[in-house]
Amino acid sequence: MKNIFRIVLLAALAALALWLWTVAFPGPEKVIRKRLTELAGTVSSSPGGSDLARLAAARSLAGYFGTNVEMNVDLAGHGLHDPMIREEITQAALAARWGAGSLTVKFPDINVTVAPDQQSAVVDLTMEASISGEHDPIVQEMKLTLQKTGGQWLITRVETVRTLS
Amino acid sequence: MNTLSKQSGFSRWVRIAVIGRNPKVTLMRIAVLIVACVAIFGFILLPIRVEGISMLPTYKDRSLNIINRLAYVRHEPQRGDVVGIRLAGPHVLYMKRIIGLPGETVAFENGRVLINGEVLDEPYEKTPCDWNCPPVKLGPDFYFVVGDNRRMPSEDHVFGKAERNRIVGKALL
Numbered sequence: 067m068k069n070i071f072r073i074v075l076l077a078a079l080a081a082l083a084l085w086l087w088t089v090a091f092p093g094p095e096k097v098i099r100k101r102l103t104e105l106a107g108t109v110s111s112s113p114g115g116s117d118l119a120r121l122a123a124a125r126s127l128a129g130y131f132g133t134n135v136e137m138n139v140d141l142a143g144h145g146l147h148d149p150m151i152r153e154e155i156t157q158a159a160l161a162a163r164w165g166a167g168s169l170t171v172k173f174p175d176i177n178v179t180v181a182p183d184q185q186s187a188v189v190d191l192t193m194e195a196s197i198s199g200e201h202d203p204i205v206q207e208m209k210l211t212l213q214k215t216g217g218q219w220l221i222t223r224v225e226t227v228r229t230l231s
Numbered sequence: 232m233n234t235l236s237k238q239s240g241f242s243r244w245v246r247i248a249v250i251g252r253n254p255k256v257t258l259m260r261i262a263v264l265i266v267a268c269v270a271i272f273g274f275i276l277l278p279i280r281v282e283g284i285s286m287l288p289t290y291k292d293r294s295l296n297i298i299n300r301l302a303y304v305r306h307e308p309q310r311g312d313v314v315g316i317r318l319a320g321p322h323v324l325y326m327k328r329i330i331g332l333p334g335e336t337v338a339f340e341n342g343r344v345l346i347n348g349e350v351l352d353e354p355y356e357k358t359p360c361d362w363n364c365p366p367v368k369l370g371p372d373f374y375f376v377v378g379d380n381r382r383m384p385s386e387d388h389v390f391g392k393a394e395r396n397r398i399v400g401k402a403l404l
Contacts, residue, residue: 174320174322174323175317175318175319175320175321175322175323176319176320177319177320190319191319192318192319192320192322192323194323202282202283202284203282205318205323205325206318207318207319208319227318227319228391229316229318229325229389229393229397230316230325230327230376230389230390230391230392230393231391231392
């Protein structure tokens with residue numbers, strides 16, 4: 067009985083140590099998931115925000131992207147197929163924030179595939195965007211390519227996926 | 232003395248009604264029930280809320296339904312089945328009806344669905360429409376899915392070919 071208790075205690079301690087290790091040193095998949103969840107929060111906006119807050123949010127949004135971003139996006143009738151630089155993303159985000167009311171973006175499903183060299187990753191995700199005044203949310207499957215640059219995972223390619231072709 | 236024993240008898244019955252004769256067994260039952268609910272509603276029967284009008288009049292906006300993930304274990308999806316189609320994962324699904332099976336050619340001509348050139352009888356379609364869509368040949372692993380609400384413009388309606396591995400299950404209700 068005493069031995070069983072010891073084994074159970076050891077197993078619990080090992081599980082706790084493993085959990086602490088993953089919290090202290092999260093793997094690339096976990097880091098990317100966290101970063102994308104933060105990105106969804108940054109993209110979301112409420113109508114009452116000040117101009118300064120909008121500018122700060124737009125600037126912070128650009129921080130999630132690489133210097134040059136390849137875009138292949140068809141969203142709600144709008145197409146975007148040219149590469150963009152970070153500043154253009156900031157401008158586009160600002161324009162969107164001034165034009166729209168409240169916007170809530172969520173990524174309910176995020177599938178991360180990290181390359182064997184751990185320096186790039188492909189993410190397949192579902193984006194759900196609710197815009198104030200619109201009855202139904204926009205739902206879109208997207209594929210992102212991320213590169214690890216200077217210790218940070220930056221988005222270098224954005225493309226929409228046609229679930230039903 | 233009599234009042235005391237009545238009170239203790241009452242509280243005993245309340246205790247039995249709430250936690251059972253044997254609290255350990257009750258706890259075990261609760262644990263089994265929780266595990267069963269998590270397993271069933273997390274992996275087998277997915278509860279969903281319909282959002283949007285693309286499945287009207289069969290399924291109303293904001294109505295509740297369940298997707299049975301085991302529906303296609305023994306057989307493949309059939310024409311007329313209402314299925315859940317996953318995007319990147321199972322948390323957001325398209326709810327559509329299968330009208331075309333693998334290998335078939337599907338087209339819309341003045342609102343009528345043509346399968347291999349023949350008009351498809353659709354008893355669930357209550358309203359006429361004027362959709363037109365050139366013939367689409369389905370691959371061996373593809374199904375053609377569409378919503379029941381054909382009154383809305385075809386440009387606003389998400390429909391087309393769905394790969395078999397995207398079909399999560401069949402609508403139960």
